[in-house]
């Protein structure tokens with residue numbers, strides 16, 4: 001169960017806070033100032049951004065809400081790595097991972113503490129250099145295309161840090177002012193829109209020290225949304241939140257994806273990932289041990305058939321006769337029909353077998369059991385839960401509370 005670490009701990013451990021997240025979200029403007037016109041004013045980017053938005057809208061006409069800005073094909077993964085490795089001395093914190101995050105997915109990056117999630121995110125955002133391997137983000141090679149890609153990526157890494165004595169609006173205005181590409185003339189609208197988007201419009205003038213943790217986290221996400229983004233990278237956005245705050249952030253994350261952005265969200269909470277994600281990648285000790293849609297991962301678990309009967313021996317023979325591999329047979333073996341007939345009753349036992357692709361359908365199995373003389377008192381086809389599956393993959397438990 002829980003190995004939760006507080007937001008302050010996270011900041012301390014990774015040695016970066018708002019500055020890093022902000023740089024991650026927006027380094028292009030700082031590193032590559034826009035050219036100036038004859039009067040010394042910076043050339044506006046608005047026309048280019050509009051053109052990009054129009055292209056994106058044509059590429060993904062079904063999407064609603066805030067337009068995406070990207071030029072990458074929808075079929076192209078939003079994030080792809082090949083053999084990505086990050087070593088700290090002898091330790092491989094990330095060990096040759098091949099990650100593929102489909103465009104438009106809400107991708108849950110799940111793993112126990114210390115499994116390499118934050119390190120991967122830091123490499124993806126150019127906050128740390130990979131030791132080896134290849135990475136592309138929004139269809140462009142990283143870190144080569146960092147300056148082009150990062151303005152299209154909103155990030156919340158290491159938890160948000162704000163001035164507690166300033167209002168939500170004043171904090172976001174300061175953040176926006178640090179973005180050299182952002183026009184001061186439209187700052188007010190941008191900040192108001194971002195606050196509305198995360199449901200903080202009503203608390204815009206309130207000082208941040210009076211915000212709940214969930215509100216602070218949503219303010220952090222608002223900071224990542226000050227300009228349109230194609231990809232949002234959120235590192236444990238519900239860490240340390242109470243159930244209400246967790247619910248608020250979870251709903252927000254789902255709605256961001258509905259707007260058309262790809263959302264890459266790390267978590268050590270299985271239930272959280274199940275509730276808000278369409279896809280999942282599972283990290284264990286630096287390795288990516290599984291990835292796919294939630295259904296694919298669920299389907300990856302073996303299905304079993306469980307029969308409750310007093311006729312354990314008969315059931316075993318019938319299932320074996322159908323070619324099923326028995327995994328357990330417990331209880332009232334051998335069959336004691338005589339005891340039953342004498343009104344003494346017989347104890348039920350359980351016979352369980354693996355249901356692989358070659359197995360007959362459940363109704364045929366029941367038929368065969370009954371034909372063999374098994375008194376079937378219970379019959380179930382059970383598939384491994386995601387939790388069973390992840391336990392098997394990682395050898396560790398996950399927090400299951402949301």
Ligand SMILES: Nc1ncnc2c1ncn2[C@@H]1O[C@H](COP(=O)(O)OP(=O)(O)OP(=O)(O)O)[C@@H](O)[C@H]1O
Pocket residue numbers: 005088093111112113114115116117118119120268
């Ligand atoms: N700067 C660093 N120097 C040395 N080791 C590091 C550094 N950053 C991370 N590590 C180590 O790399 C491993 C992976 O850490 P990482 O923070 O990526 O895991 P995580 O899955 O994000 O865990 P958490 O959920 O606790 O943040 C850990 O063993 C950690 O101690």
